[in-house]
Amino acid sequence: xxxxxxxxxIALITSIASLIVxxxxxxxxxxxxxxxxxxxxVMVLSYLTGxxxxxxxxxxxxxxxxxxxxxxxxxxxIGYLVEFTAGVCSETGNSGLGDKVLLxxxxxxxxxxxxxxxxxxxxxxxxxxx
Amino acid sequence: MGxxxxxxxxxIGILxxxxxxxxxxxxxxxxxxLATLAGMIVVxxxxxxxxxxxxxxxxxxxxx
Numbered sequence: 001x002x003x004x005x006x007x008x009x010i011a012l013i014t015s016i017a018s019l020i021v022x023x024x025x026x027x028x029x030x031x032x033x034x035x036x037x038x039x040x041x042v043m044v045l046s047y048l049t050g051x052x053x054x055x056x057x058x059x060x061x062x063x064x065x066x067x068x069x070x071x072x073x074x075x076x077x078i079g080y081l082v083e084f085t086a087g088v089c090s091e092t093g094n095s096g097l098g099d100k101v102l103l104x105x106x107x108x109x110x111x112x113x114x115x116x117x118x119x120x121x122x123x124x125x126x127x128x129x130x
Numbered sequence: 131m132g133x134x135x136x137x138x139x140x141x142i143g144i145l146x147x148x149x150x151x152x153x154x155x156x157x158x159x160x161x162x163x164l165a166t167l168a169g170m171i172v173v174x175x176x177x178x179x180x181x182x183x184x185x186x187x188x189x190x191x192x193x194x
Contacts, residue, residue: 075194
């Protein structure tokens with residue numbers, strides 16, 4: 001629970017450090033901000049494993065095909081990566097590029113999510129009385 | 131892993147800026163650009179190492 005304070009502290013320290021360095025060396029400020037982002041992301045990663053275990057249990061109990069679990073994992077991973085890259089792009093000033101990366105990520109996730117939607121629909125069709 | 135790397139990069143940034151200024155004042159412009167470039171490269175290598183670690187942990191975690 002206390003990790004949230006660590007994250008806030010690191011974010012504040014990073015922004016202050018990049019503020020100090022900005023007038024002296026502008027590109028270093030961007031580097032510092034980027035490093036802070038990476039550090040926070042790595043800290044958050046360890047909490048994702050817990051979430052995935054619960055998702056796996058839910059999927060095992062509901063009898064949905066286990067292939068969906070790895071698909072969900074991949075989708076979350078792609079979302080994570082796209083978010084990070086878009087952040088880096090907008091951090092270095094070209095936010096247009098970041099938006100395009102976000103668009104690409106959305107399209108890829110949509111394509112990967114289709115089998116999940118279809119399998120859920122099949123389950124619903126089975127439940128509905130003919 | 132955390133705050134100290136941020137301070138390290140901030141320190142390198144300020145150091146290269148100061149060294150660059152000093153060299154520029156003493157009239158050695160080309161060396162000061164080289165020094166600034168060297169500082170920049172050191173920082174980039176560190177940040178790239180960090181991002182490399184992030185991507186490997188992501189790959190293992192999300193079983194890509």
